[in-house]
Amino acid sequence: MILTIKEMATRLGVHEQTLRNWERLGLLKISRIGGNRTRIYSEKDLLLCKKIAGFSGQGINLRGIKMLLAREKNDKPKLAMTNHRH
Secondary structure (H helix, E strand, O other): OOEOHHHHHHHHOOOHHHHHHHHHOOOOOOEEEOOOOEEEEOHHHHHHHHHHHHHHHOOOOHHHHHHHHHHHHHHHHHHHHHOOOO
16 A cells, blocks of 8 residues: 555644654655655555554654654564574
8 A cells, every 4th residue: 555645644634744744853764756756655654653643642742752663663673582482
């Protein structure tokens, strides 16, 4: 599934500028296509945006969300290693 910024914003119930801000702050890394560098969003992007919107809905500021996402990203390899059996 590929979504435009308008479709993504509509699905999330946020303004398109909100998605642009998340991208500028480094919360999202969006793929771009075409000569006009149109933003395209994947299913994975949608899930991440839902997570960000959920954190925001809980009153967590964008700096806090960025820290939570970084911590989550750093913890994933550790979790995989603890579940590994010899």
